[in-house]
Amino acid sequence: MEVRSLFPNERGVSEIIASLILVLIVSAAGVLAYSISLSSFSSSTSIFQLQTNQREEKVRERFAIVAVWWDLASQVNLTVLNYGKIEVTVDAVYVEGVAVSDYVSGKGVKTGAGGLVCMKFVSPVTIQSGQTYRMVAVSERGSQDEVFWKA
Numbered sequence: 001m002e003v004r005s006l007f008p009n010e011r012g013v014s015e016i017i018a019s020l021i022l023v024l025i026v027s028a029a030g031v032l033a034y035s036i037s038l039s040s041f042s043s044s045t046s047i048f049q050l051q052t053n054q055r056e057e058k059v060r061e062r063f064a065i066v067a068v069w070w071d072l073a074s075q076v077n078l079t080v081l082n083y084g085k086i087e088v089t090v091d092a093v094y095v096e097g098v099a100v101s102d103y104v105s106g107k108g109v110k111t112g113a114g115g116l117v118c119m120k121f122v123s124p125v126t127i128q129s130g131q132t133y134r135m136v137a138v139s140e141r142g143s144q145d146e147v148f149w150k151a
Contacts, residue, residue, distance in 0.1 A: 058141040063088045065137055066116075068149040070127055075104060078119045080137055080145075082111040088143075090117060094136040098124040127151050 062084030069077050076095070082088045089110045093100045106119030119137075127133070129151050136146040 054141065057086060058143055060084055060086050061088055061139060061141055061143045063090070063111075063137070063139065063143070064145050065135060065147045068135055068147065070123075070151055072129075074122050074127070075120055076123045076127065078106075078121070078135060078137065080111070080117050080119065082113060082115050082117075085113050087112050087115075089140045090119065090137050091140045092138040093119060093121060094134075094138070095123050096125050096134055097136075100124055 063080050063082045065078060066081045067077075067079040071077070078093060080088075080090050087110050089108055090106070091108065093107075100121045101124065102122040104120035104122070106117050107121075109117045109119075111117045125133070132148050132150045134146060135149050136144055138144045
C-alpha cells in the first residue's frame, strides 16, 4: 500500500516558505533603514535650523565701544552702546590681544536695544599714559567691536 502525501512536491513548499521568510526579512530591514534615515534627517534639519537662527541673531546684533577711560591706577572703564534691535551680552574684552580675566563689573550684563553697559576691569597689560591700545569687545554670539584708545 502506497501512502500519499498532501504535498506531493515537498521541495516546492519549503521554497515558497523560504521565499516568504526572505521577503519578510528584507521588508523589516527596509522599514528599519527608513526609520533611521528619517530620524537622522530630522535631527540634521534641527541642527541646521538652530545654526541658522544663531547666525541670524549674530547679524542683527549691533554694538559699539563708545568710551574708554582709565583711573591712572590699573582699572579701565569701557562703555558699550547697544544700537541694535536685540539684546547684547558682552562676554569678553581684549586689550592688545590679551584677554581680560579680572572684571570688577559689567561682564555678562544683558543690554537691551539702546542701552549702555559700563564694564570695569583690571587691565591685563600695563597701561602707560600717551600710549595707544587696541580694545576689542566680544559678545556671547561672537560679534565684536574694536577701538584704538590713547591713554
